[in-house]
Amino acid sequence: MLANAGSRLLFNVHFITVITIMMTVSGCNQAEVMKTSDNIQPLVQETLIDGVLSNDASMAITLGRSRTLSIWDVATSQLLHQWSDDDFDETNYLLALSGNKQFLATAGKQKISVFNLETGKLDIRWPAQGFNPDASISSLFLSQTGSTILVGMNDGSITVIQRSSMTMSLFKQHSAAVNHVELSGFEQQVLSTGLDGDVHIWAAYSGELISSFSRPQQITSVSFDDANRRLFIADALDNNVIIDTQTTQSVSHLDYLERYRYFRQALFINHGKNLITATSKQSVIYWDASSGKELSHWDITAYNAGTTVFSMVMKPNGKLLTLSSDGALETWSL
Template sequence: MAISGCNQAVNIKKPDNIEPLVHETLIDGVLSNDASMAITLGRSRILSVWDVTTSQLLHQWSDDDFDETNYLLALSGNKQYLATAGKHKISIFNLETGKLDIRWPAQGFNPDASISSLFLSQTGSTILVGMNDGSITVIQRSSMTMSLFKQHSAAVNHVELSNFEQQVLSTGLDGDVHIWATYSGELINSFSRPQQISSVSYDEANRRLFIADALDNNVIIDTQTALPVSKLDYLERYRYFRQALFINHSKNLITATSKQSVIYWDTLTGKELSHWDITAYTAGTTVFSMVLKPNGKLLTLSSDGALETWSL
């Protein structure tokens, strides 16, 4: 079905498949990069690991298995390790055995700081922990060494490794986006938006970077030149992007809003190609995670705990 809006025709899609994994809203949820595994953390504090293909439950833990309530999840790229975080402690699970691997307290420069973001590397050997005082800890599991850097002036809401794990991409509620050396903390490049950063995404080659803040300020940047390439073109005011994903060698971008909308863009022109809404089972439904499946279809995990597959 096509409708006309914002002076252009856009296609409204329906999901190819819907699979509710849990029947409660989620605190957090994450999909593996290859779309074969889903992790859900429900409001009941049940933490579950799922096989996406079969919907089979692989592992499950309850709130009693943790020292404190969890709020954040991170999955290693190879799917062997799962990290969970409460306000002050991190737990790492080995997903091959289902056993707790290690648990330790996190800290920032401010002794009262709490955890605000979390990331695991491809093998799970490097852990990034962002704190609400603007500090970031880089942890090497093999040597259990920790390096603490003060990179932001407000809470860190996103951290990830890039460029063969030699660089860190971090964003904060201060509106800053920093690219910096993993081991020294040296700033390599920096970008800023007027408001807090709501969404950020690298392409596969780390050559394109999408940044959006809580108002209308978004941009796609060439990381080699640090120059803007384009921006998303729309008429609505205050469109808030929660997630973003580059596909097709950065020719296209998929974004998810703070509500139910998923939008497919041409990154060169910034034009919307199509958009659709995920299935909402409760008020305030949004996308927690989205990845491209090997067959070229998009897989989304909603805050209602539902998997949906989409043809692009």
């Protein structure tokens, strides 16, 4: 009896110890999750179809469910330009902003419109096409100066449009819809990803493949660091990796828990030393890129059940700015 009592006492001590440890860890995680933003700025009173922030965090563009397209000054929340759905030939779904903030591209299923933001006037309107005549637009990108437009299509094709010469080149780079395109390598190379799980880096003028990576499922987020040396790739089933593009070798995998769901956005900071990701829900996670270890995580403010991050950039003061699908800006201290 004494032995049994002693065993029960020892079990209870161990059980209490485990519970205490779990409560302590849970308390720490809860503190991270409950981290509040330094500032929140609701821009619109409707959910967004798409939204994008300028690279310097000074401008926000929102495309609302009402199809109202708005340009905002982040510092003052002042409305700079606005267009309604009636101003376009077809309904818009996608946005892209040039790095210098002078041009904005919008895309419906078949047409691209480019606006000069200095004048607020339409600069060019162009019908998109793929190898399949029924293909529709699935991704969009504007270069630093707005002189190059990349258009991904749902048949796996990508069009490179040069505005100065009004010429275009069509390449078949994927076997399924292209969900991300961007210029890299001093605008000489294209980074593209697709629902086929492939990530390609290729020459913008010839279409020649330079390097290629793949994941088992469709790619949900991808990011280059500012030197195009590190590349982050993640798919819909948490198959993620950070790759050294010079050696094509894996640097790390994120130490990821399923509770975060898949990654929707990714942003390298601190010259590739750190990575920030946003999930399909409200969580934003701050990582050590070399080890793949989580440094902290928190939730953006949600006004609806499906709230997520549409765009995020670093401000000049070293703080993170996020734009949510609820049309709200939030500033975060890392």
